[in-house]
């Protein structure tokens with residue numbers, strides 16, 4: 001198979017000094033990108049790619065937005081940095097918080113800012129303990145789902161289960177206090193049941209675990225599992241989970257790092273089910289990846305409990321509410337609304353799902369197509385009747401992704417062990433671009449069998 005490599009001295013001079021994630025240490029990168037515009041990326045050899053991954057599901061407003069660069073520049077020359085802590089703050093973070101409060105679901109409008117998703121989840125975990133201790137309770141344990149991705153820093157790593165421990169190998173032990181339960185995935189139900197006859201067992205199981213454990217403080221989940229495969233829950237899942245958390249007096253954390261800011265066709269995915277979590281975690285789409293920013297929203301109840309406790313949140317990041325990142329977030333949110341990108345994600349997402357369902361499901365090695373909005377997951381199977389996955393050693397997902405790259409399309413291999421392919425373009429993608437993308441992907445998926453051979 002064709003492999004592209006920029007082996008020029010200038011390229012080598014840089015990459016030899018970098019340890020890349022998810023890459024064999026010391027190996028050379030295959031592709032070096034240098035520019036982007038809309039849904040198109042260009043590499044150092046002038047080859048163009050349709051970016052059907054939107055970076056890592058974060059470049060919601062597409063590449064090459066001059067407005068965002070200008071917002072960063074004008075903030076940088078006005079006030080590049082001053083911290084937001086110890087009784088002092090700045091105008092950019094104030095305006096950003098005010099704007100954000102118009103985006104998040106009602107009652108989730110008190111924010112702590114971070115520099116990304118992992119940091120946000122760390123803060124969410126601290127809020128859980130801080131909240132319960134403010135109420136005189138020791139409720140420290142956290143329940144998360146199998147196949148979840150919540151970040152790679154040591155605290156939250158205990159909740160990241162994707163890839164059956166791939167993220168823990170070589171770096172354990174983890175912090176104690178995490179419990180993992182089966183995830184929702186109707187195509188591959190952990191309980192071997194069928195929806196709706198299952199009575200949403202995957203949600204009800206949470207109640208059983210809480211009853212058998214003491215000191216559970218919170219349940220954390222992605223509304224649609226993201227890096228684990230773009231797996232959407234059955235419609236009854238989130239309302240039931242909300243009810244269970246309330247009944248058992250534990251906090252519900254929705255990790256909307258991927259799903260937030262329009263990606264699923266609603267501003268936040270929990271809106272699909274009218275569910276209000278106690279803590280909402282954001283990053284990625286808040287700035288469309290142009291600069292690093294994350295945020296944690298806590299409910300009025302948590303905020304008021306902490307405020308009346310008189311305690312100080314002894315937690316600090318130098319770049320919490322960084323002025324330049326906040327200025328970019330403000331402009332980014334403006335673009336999402338002005339260009340109706342949430343609505344576009346719903347419209348183009350439906351088009352992509354319709355075409356995948358009607359044209360790809362007939363392929364021998366496509367077992368299931370599911371997701372929500374512009375998170376489209378395609379399950380690769382060796383045998384459609386038994387739903388058997390390819391042996392991970394065959395590296396099918398990688399072969400497929402590389403084959404698409406050779407043809408100028410960037411898609412992602414999801415799920416840690418592969419076997420599921422993701423399509424998650426920028427929310428700006430037009431129907432015409434989506435049509436072209438599907439037309440070009442079709443022969444690749446039709447010929448998966450040949451990749452195996």
Ligand code: PLP
Pocket residue numbers: 056115116117118119121149150151152222226227255256257258283284
């Ligand atoms: N939470 C979810 C749902 C994510 O998908 C990710 C990253 O992909 C994270 C948290 C971690 O975010 P970051 O990579 O910005 O630390």
